[in-house]
Amino acid sequence: MHLLVAIPFLLNLFLATSNGENPCRYADSAGIIDLTSLGHTDGTPAFADITKSTSAWKYSFNPCKPFTEGTTCKDVAVCQVPLISGESFILAKHDSAVWVPPAGFGGSSTLTYAYQTKIVRISMQCTKDTEVNVLEMISESPQETYNMKLFSKCACYDGCKSKPGPDPDKPKKGLSGGGVLLIIIVVHIREELNIFGWQTYFLLNLKTKTIV
Numbered sequence: 561m562h563l564l565v566a567i568p569f570l571l572n573l574f575l576a577t578s579n580g581e582n583p584c585r586y587a588d589s590a591g592i593i594d595l596t597s598l599g600h601t602d603g604t605p606a607f608a609d610i611t612k613s614t615s616a617w618k619y620s621f622n623p624c625k626p627f628t629e630g631t632t633c634k635d636v637a638v639c640q641v642p643l644i645s646g647e648s649f650i651l652a653k654h655d656s657a658v659w660v661p662p663a664g665f666g667g668s669s670t671l672t673y674a675y676q677t678k679i680v681r682i683s684m685q686c687t688k689d690t691e692v693n694v695l696e697m698i699s700e701s702p703q704e705t706y707n708m709k710l711f712s713k714c715a716c717y718d719g720c721k722s723k724p725g726p727d728p729d730k731p732k733k734g735l736s737g738g739g740v741l742l743i744i745i746v747v748h749i750r751e752e753l754n755i756f757g758w759q760t761y762f763l764l765n766l767k768t769k770t771i772v
Contacts, residue, residue: 581657581658581659582657583595583623583624583637583654583655583657583671584596584599584623584624586659586669586671586684588661588669590717591717591718592717592718592721593669593684593714593715593716593717593719594714594719594720594721595623595624595671595710595712595714595715595720596623596624596720597714597720597721598623598624598693598712598714598720599622599623599624599625600622600625600627601625603626603627603628604622604627605620605621605622605627605629605639606621606622606623606693607619607620607621607622607693607695608620608629609641610695610696610697610708611643611697612697615643615697616642616643616644617640617641617642617643618640618641618642618643619638619639619640619641619651619695619697619706619708620633620638620639620641621637621638621639621682621695621708622637623637624654625654626653626654627639629641629648630648631648632647632648632649632650633648633649633650635653636650636651636652636653637651637652637653637654637657637673637680638650638651638652638673638680638706639651640706650675651673651675651678651680651706652673652674652675652678652680653673653675654673656673656674656675657671657672657673658671658672658673658674659671659672660672660681668683668684668685668686668715669683669684670682670683670684671684671710677704678704678705678706679704679705679706680705680706680708681705681706681707681708682695682708682709682710683707683708683709683710684710684715685709685710685711685712685715686712686713686715686716686717686719687711687712687713687715687716688713688716688719690713691713692711692712693710693711693712693714694710694711694712695708695709695710695711696708696709696710696711
């Protein structure tokens with residue numbers, strides 16, 4: 561996706577994140593996606609040790625509430641653990657959550673986290689006809705950007721509803737929505753550079769400036 565095409569989407573994303581985000585719930589004109597009922601509240605991950613056949617890593621994720629795994633991942637949202645042995649890594653904490661709206665008609669919303677130089681993207685995949693909840697690790701592309709999919713009826717609009725009561729407190733610490741947005745933009749530009757190369761990238765932008 562060219563940067564000029566992405567500008568309206570990034571503007572909408574800025575407007576959506578300027579007031580902070582609830583890591584459990586996403587709402588727009590189509591309805592509400594509520595992950596509250598999926599998250600464990602006992603400090604363990606709802607989705608533990610997810611892996612791919614070609615990967616040397618396992619991944620754990622818990623919606624809404626923090627969990628602890630190993631000696632490094634404490635009070636986290638997403639953790640990366642080696643298959644055999646070694647140090648685990650924090651990939652995300654809940655206070656950086658940003659919901660990215662669907663990019664077009666029929667698209668899916670994406671729960672995005674940022675931690676230091678890492679980005680985690682969890683795309684919502686609506687599965688209305690099953691009670692099974694599955695987290696799939698898709699890829700690490702580009703480097704330090706972890707792409708996952710959550711298959712669940714709770715990923716559907718109005719598929720799951722949390723118990724009556726106040727919404728979870730809005731996170732008070734960590735990166736703001738604007739800070740996460742800046743990191744997402746940097747990652748997007750990095751993807752552009754990887755695809756087109758530095759020379760093409762600057763030629764495109766030079767042409768744009770000339771037209772303006």
